[in-house]
Amino acid sequence: MDCIFCKIVEGTVPSTKVYEDDNFIVIKDINPQAPVHLLVIPKRHYSTLMDCDERDILGGLIDVAKRVSTEKRLHERGFRLVINTNEEGGQTVFHLHMHILAGRALSGKMG
Numbered sequence: 001m002d003c004i005f006c007k008i009v010e011g012t013v014p015s016t017k018v019y020e021d022d023n024f025i026v027i028k029d030i031n032p033q034a035p036v037h038l039l040v041i042p043k044r045h046y047s048t049l050m051d052c053d054e055r056d057i058l059g060g061l062i063d064v065a066k067r068v069s070t071e072k073r074l075h076e077r078g079f080r081l082v083i084n085t086n087e088e089g090g091q092t093v094f095h096l097h098m099h100i101l102a103g104r105a106l107s108g109k110m111g
């Protein structure tokens with residue numbers, strides 16, 4: 001399948017990995033929107049949030065985000081988690097992922 005995040009998971013496209021376990025990787029976003037901009041990516045391909053009904057993966061997205069945020073002490077100042085879904089939701093890569101944004105006061109505007 002021609003999916004950039006599947007290729008990153010396979011290792012055929014390079015990335016800066018900050019965390020990995022059996023089900024997830026966390027990488028640095030190539031076009032950061034904040035001083036800290038990470039992506040939590042399930043290793044298995046789900047095109048969007050709506051294509052994933054696995055509780056361990058859905059819960060794992062947040063568990064992994066909390067773990068990495070704790071390791072990097074992002075929670076002390078604060079961080080934001082985002083899952084863009086489909087076109088008007090701003091999704092551009094159709095492999096489920098969650099953004100972790102931190103490192104500055106984030107805009108109060110959500111859209």
Ligand code: AMP
Nearest residue numbers: 004015028029030031084090091092093
């Ligand atoms: P979204 O718009 O929610 O689908 O987010 C996709 C994100 O993936 C964007 O923030 C992109 O900057 C990021 N991205 C795209 N290609 C890469 C890549 N090769 N390595 C790291 N991040 C990427």
Ligand code: ZN
Nearest residue numbers: 003006045095
């Ligand atoms: Zn994929």
